[in-house]
Amino acid sequence: MLLWLLAAGAAFGLSASLGAKYSADYTAPGSDSKQAQQLLARDFPGLGGESISLVLTSDGSVTDAATRDRVKDLLARMAKVPHVSGIDDPYGPRGRVSADGRTALGQIHLDVAVAPDMPKADTQQLLDLARPVDGGVRVHLGGMTVQLAEQGAIGSEGIGIAAAAVILVITFGSVVAAGLPMLTALGGLAVSSALLPVLAAIMPVPDWSTSLAAMLGIGVGIDYALLLVTRFREWRAEGLEPEAATVAALDTAGRAVVVAGMTVVVSMLGLFAMGLSFMRGAAVSAILSVFIVIAASATLFPALLGYLGRHIERLRLPLPQRRAAQGESPVGAGWLRWSRLVERHRVLGALTGVVVLLALAAPFLGVRFGFPDAGNDPAGRSNRLAYDTVAAGFGPGSNGPLVLVAELAPGTPADATASLPTALKAVPGVTAVTPPVPGADGRSLLLTVVPDSGPQSSATKTLVRDLRDHVIPAAVGPGVRVHVGGATASAIDSTDNISQRIPLLVGGVVTVSMLLLLVAFRSLAVALKAAVMNLLSVGAAYGVVALVLEGGTAGRLIGIDSPTPLPAFVPVLTFAVLFGLSMDYEVFLVSRMREAWLRTGDNAESIVSGLAGTARVITAAAAIMVAVFAAFVPAPDLPIKVIGVGMGSAILIDATLVRLLLVPAVMHLLGRGNWWLPTWLDRRLPHLHVEGHTEFYQPAAAAEAPRSPTVVG
Structure with missing residues (x-):
């Protein structure tokens, strides 16, 4: 009994002195999406951290002057919340406004690498600020960080x-x-x-x-x-x-x-076969x-x-x-x-x-x-409302955009990817392609492709394979490697x-x-x-x-x-x-x-x-x-x-x-x-x-x- 009490004390002592935060990498080792993630972290560090979707919607227009002023004030208050490193204005060059003018989409960038590192109290502060804005504008926040804050605990x-x-x-x-x-x-x-x-x-x-x-x-x-x-x-x-x-x-x-x-x-050791x-x-x-x-x-x-x-x-x-x-x-x-x-x-x-x-x-x-997303969250939560609002205003694919990162080998001309955006826009199932963003050294390029199908759709999976196997190889010259990543491709x-590895486990x-x-x-x-x-x-x-x-x-x-x-x-x-x-x-x-x-x-x-x-x-x-x-x-x-x-x-x-x-x-x-x-x-x-x-x-x-x-x- 004394030895067990001693073991318990030693375990708690080790936990207090050596314990670390839990972490996990859900990407497939060596996969195309994994390589895209690594390039994104290396060449576009400002975009590699965790972010929260900022969704504005109104029964009228979200672009009138009064609404813009209210949103500007809201963004200023959100920018003061701890761990917020920057905000993409929904009306700015990195924001989006729907065709009917009733929905706008921006991003809140955080200085944490993964969602669990964001204190729930700070996320809750953002949710509290996103209460109905005067003038009938509704604000919804979405993303893994918001999902974790809204989940709570059961015991x-x-x-x-x-x-x-x-x-x-x-x-x-x-x-x-x-x-x-x-x-x-x-x-x-x-x-x-x-x-x-x-x-x-x-x-x-x-x-x-x-x-x-x-x-x-x-x-x-x-x-x-x-x-x-x-x-x-x-x-x-x-x-x-x-x-x-x-x-x-x-x-x-x-x-x-x-x-x-x-x-x-022995059964649990079988999980090592999954790699x-x-x-x-x-x-x-x-x-x-x-x-x-x-x-x-x-x-x-x-x-x-x-x-x-x-x-x-x-x-x-x-x-x-x-x-x-x-x-x-x-x-x-x-x-x-x-x-x-x-x-x-x-x-x-x-x-x-x-x-x-x-x-x-x-x-x-x-x-x-597949991997459940915000569309599977309980109705009424901010994360689910943001997901549904984006799908209604911009199409279901906007909830799962594909991130393409192009890497140019030394000696490759800068225009080797010039035809890529045009080729991507012509692919059936693609609704939008963002303008290319060059990396700091000019040897990499970032594009975002928005499918017309949702993240869980089989059509999106088919599109990812088509881009990798046919569209991209035909659109770029030698010396260019383009990786398709993002949360959807990673899933x-x-x-x-x-x-593929299940037979090894069984x-x-x-x-x-x-x-x-x-x-x-x-x-x-x-x-x-x-x-x-x-x-x-x-x-x-x-x-x-x-x-x-x-x-x-x-x-x-x-x-x-x-x-x-x-x-x-x-x-x-x-x-x-x-x-x-x-x-x-x-x-x-x-x-x-x-x-x-x-x-x-x-x-x-x-x-x-x-x-x-x-x-x-x-x-x-x-x-x-x-x-x-x-x-x-x-x-x-x-x-x-x-x-x-x-x-x-x-x-x-x-x-x-x-x-x-x-x-x-x-x-x-x-x-x-x-x-x-x-x-x-x-x-x-x-x-x-x-x-x-x-x-x-x-x-x-x-x-x-x-x-x-x-x-x-």
């Missing part, structure tokens, strides 16, 4: 912990028994959350990775300790003293916890959280049992007493009947499970990949890059996880079945996500009121997390089945007893996981909201339909083939003994065996 971590506490108390009926998993998880969360800013000083870490790490830390921390508490109570019910029951719980359930945790780590810096930052954050949770389960939990083990049934609620708490069989009669029912109807159970999973996955076939490149994670399960359970069928079942449950979760993103009734329940694209990194991230978490329940379930198989040699009885013995802990653990993930659904950040939906639905599907029906039904169909392993492979695989040494802890054996640490493990 999802606290909601998830509170929900988990309620479920634990109902499950155990004892405040002390419920408190052990909570204390273990909170201890691990305290250390891991304090170390994340330190990690941000070493490598780029996106700000939303804190929510991801908290999801995993709270969820798996409580789940692992829940399994350990359940096993501890079972050993106590069999007559073991608290210390012996603690050792027995760690030697059995503790081994399953370590293997389960390693499957999550994206922000994915690596998110992966390391999650891995750090899981490692600390495993350490807490193996050290903090037994330390807590040293104080509370004899009092684990204290502070009971006035709920019906469970048989395990009275020293009787820990296997509930209801779950035993369910296990027998699955055994009798194994074929029907297997077919039902597969059909339902495929039906749930079907909506994912129509999913639309297109990032989506394409991630899509193949790598599935293969390594299968190898880990093969070593743990010494069975080809168990490893292969687990991989297939997990892929099915992940696919079903993707279908649920696709359904809510359609923006219908299901979408409005979680705050998505219009069709919204799915960021490509979200299914990648959720695949890695969900595959690992699904393996957790597989390890919990199959380790008990293997334990019974080694003891009895009866396949059917081992499946029945293993399912009946773990069903309650799996359902309770799943309920906790679902509650933790569901607490992140109200989050204002869309990726976190969607990840919460995907993970919550996946755990619900996996822990009920898959683990309690499909897995046992298929294992009954496979018979003794569940535990087959070629002799030559059996000799070469290391022995993990994930099921532990249960024979040593049976009351009769425990009474006769010498108390020697060499007997265990």
Whole structure:
């Protein structure tokens, strides 16, 4: 306990002294848009910082003298707000006025490189100044900086912990028994959350990775300790003293916890195959959280049992007493009947499970990949109003202009790009091309191309490819390289890059996880079945996500009121997390089945007893996981909201339909083939003994065996 208090103090000390801000680069490495961004920062530094769109609209004209005077006064007050480095006057050469004269567009330039660096209080000051101007002129501010300021915070971590506490108390009926998993998880969360800013000083870490790490830390921390508490109570019910029951719980359930945790780590390591810096930052954050949770389960939990083990049934609620708490069989009669029912109807159970999973996955076939923009923000926010006003006044493409940066090689004549603006204006789908702006050294050129389609439109994606592959090469001479960048092009490149690498992630994670399960359970069928079942449950979760993103009734329940694209990194991230978490329940379930198989040699009885013995802990653990993930659904950040939906639905599907029906039904169909392993492979695989040494802890054996640490493990 003292060492854990010391670790927490050291973690907070390191965070205070070495912690850095979170950052992320969402561009695709080596992409055309990435090169455009680099050239823009090098040759046009005044345009490389963060900016806020300034949109003026009126029922009349925004160009009359009185309105101009009011806007001039507004811009003067906005210029005094901290971090505002300059403002492009909507009526000036860098501003735009719509053809009907009712809308004007300018830019507020900031001295911060990325939106999260802008203090929300300063952005809010700009929003307060942009209240209705006298004369009926409406002012809307838009951009990522405004979006972050308007999002606010929900406190999802606290909601998830509170929900988990309620479920634990109902499950155990004892405040002390419920408190052990909570204390273990909170201890691990305290250390891991304090170390994340330190990690941000070493490598780029996106700000939303804190929510991801908290999801995993709270969820798996409580789940692992829940399994350990359940096993501890079972050993106590069999007559073991608290210390012996603690050792027995760690030697059995503790081994399953370590293997389960390693499957999550292996899954998260698969994100390194994506080749994206922000994915690596998110992966390391999650891995750090899981490692600390495993350490807490193996050290903090037994330390807590040293104080509370004899009092684990204290502070009971006035709920019906469970048989395990009275020293009787820990296997509930209801779950035993369910296990027998699955055994009798194994074929029907297997077919039902597969059909339902495929039906749930079907909506994912129509999913639309892309990055959500201000058009997907809730109605009424300034960011959404600015987006809609610009689209109405200048066309939807004005919300996602393409930035073209031309670079001239040494010796190339300055007029080598002279025909480029004319060629761009002649391209179908282009509504406007700004006059070229030369760089400081005259060797680079900046143009802005406005499409006639919105940032999320497939027509815009086609236009970007046409410009790169045909229009630009034909319009410029040798020695000129033109890169198409901007937020829209960057989103297109990032989506394409991630899509190409998904097979590497899936193949790598599935293969390594299968190898880990093969070593743990010494069975080809168990490893292969687990991989297939997990892929099915992940696919079903993707279908649920696709359904809510359609923006219908299901979408409005979680705050998505219009069709919204799915960021490509979200299914990648959720695949890695969900595959690992699904393996957790597989390890919990199959380790008990293997334990019974080694003891009895009866396949059917081992499946029945293993399912009946773990069903309650799996359902309770799943309920906790679902509650933790569901607490992140109200989050204002869309990726976190969607990840919460995907993970919550996946755990619900996996822990009920898959683990309690499909897995046992298929294992009954496979018979003794569940535990087959070629002799030559059996000799070469290391022995993990994930099921532990249960024979040593049976009351009769425990009474006769010498108390020697060499007997265990």
